[in-house]
Amino acid sequence: MRRIYEESGALKRAVERMRRYAEGCRKALAAFNPSEALNCLLHLVESYYLKLEV
Amino acid sequence: MIEERLRGLKEYVDEAIEHIDLSSLHPLMEAPIRYMLKTGGKRLRPLICLLSAELVGGDRRRAVKPFLALELIHNGTLIHDDIIDEDLTRRGKPSIHIAYGVKRGILAGDILLSLGLRYASETGDPRVVRWLSETSSKMVQGVALQTHYRRRLTSEETYLEIAYLKSGSLFEASAALGALVGGGVEGEVEQLAAFGRDFGVAYQIRDDVHGILTGEEALNDLVNGDVTLPLIYALKSPWRRGRGSCSWRPMRGAPPWRRRR
Numbered sequence: 514m515r516r517i518y519e520e521s522g523a524l525k526r527a528v529e530r531m532r533r534y535a536e537g538c539r540k541a542l543a544a545f546n547p548s549e550a551l552n553c554l555l556h557l558v559e560s561y562y563l564k565l566e567v
Numbered sequence: 568m569i570e571e572r573l574r575g576l577k578e579y580v581d582e583a584i585e586h587i588d589l590s591s592l593h594p595l596m597e598a599p600i601r602y603m604l605k606t607g608g609k610r611l612r613p614l615i616c617l618l619s620a621e622l623v624g625g626d627r628r629r630a631v632k633p634f635l636a637l638e639l640i641h642n643g644t645l646i647h648d649d650i651i652d653e654d655l656t657r658r659g660k661p662s663i664h665i666a667y668g669v670k671r672g673i674l675a676g677d678i679l680l681s682l683g684l685r686y687a688s689e690t691g692d693p694r695v696v697r698w699l700s701e702t703s704s705k706m707v708q709g710v711a712l713q714t715h716y717r718r719r720l721t722s723e724e725t726y727l728e729i730a731y732l733k734s735g736s737l738f739e740a741s742a743a744l745g746a747l748v749g750g751g752v753e754g755e756v757e758q759l760a761a762f763g764r765d766f767g768v769a770y771q772i773r774d775d776v777h778g779i780l781t782g783e784e785a786l787n788d789l790v791n792g793d794v795t796l797p798l799i800y801a802l803k804s805p806w807r808r809g810r811g812s813c814s815w816r817p818m819r820g821a822p823p824w825r826r827r828r
Binding site (some may be wrong): 514515517521522523524526527528530531532534535537538541542544545548549550551552553554556557558560561562565 | 569572573576611614615619621622627667724754755758759761762765766768769770773775776777779780789795796797798799800801804813
């Protein structure tokens with residue numbers, strides 16, 4: 514089943530969509546000054562969405 | 568260092584959850600609720616609430632009641648989801664309705680939702696109560712829409728609407744309420760609400776993608792008739808043409824391994 518999603522490009526498109534939302538998260542946080550809390554929130558975005566290997 | 572800090576915050580959250588006052592409950596209902604709360608989880612919503620409060624310069628202790636409210640409501644909806652989806656396990660353990668029966672499961676979910684609103688009211692801030700009450704309503708509507716669209720082909724737009732209602736709205740509340748109780752100004756609350764919204768929709772898509780990568784969940788989604796974003800893309804893909812029929816005809820009824828004799 515994974516092959517169908519991969520060969521049709523559906524998996525790649527879904528990952529790209531997810532990453533667009535992750536970029537939205539980063540943009541929303543861009544207005545805040547650097548802090549430990551900010552780094553933690555950015556880390557969550559990165560580890561959950563941007564580092565997901567397909 | 569960041570991971571260490573996140574681990575410390577999660578321990579803080581876990582401890583607060585362990586000390587939730589369930590003394591007013593009859594032991595009949597206390598047992599399934601304790602069982603559910605002890606199954607753990609990543610505690611992402613409380614973490615985001617805490618970090619949002621700190622981000623706007625607030626004291627983390629002010630975020631305790633809101634994050635407890637968020638986590639209780641989250642767990643209540645998980646119980647109801649598992650019953651609707653007939654999921655047998657949750658976080659590697661038997662789901663509540665398997666361990667305690669469907670009727671107790673439904674009622675345990677109801678109690679968790681009302682306990683969540685109790686903790687929200689204990690913040691003394693009507694904005695928190697209102698926000699969480701609206702979020703609970705959104706989440707229920709998300710489940711209703713998902714159930715309605717089961718076994719039907721839906722658009723990407725509808726999928727994203729459901730993803731927001733089911734998942735995005737609670738992450739939105741987590742970040743926004745953290746900012747509210749942390750003393751953030753209106754613009755900060757709005758920015759963090761936007762952060763939570765996007766985080767939650769991405770979380771739903773990640774769940775779909777992860778299901779395909781691991782195999783089992785994707786099969787469950789197909790069997791249940793749940794529409795995932797990769798499925799919508801696959802059915803729209805030109806790759807389909809010339810490969811015979813690959814239209815979506817989900818199985819009717821429970822799969823053989825879920826049928827009870």
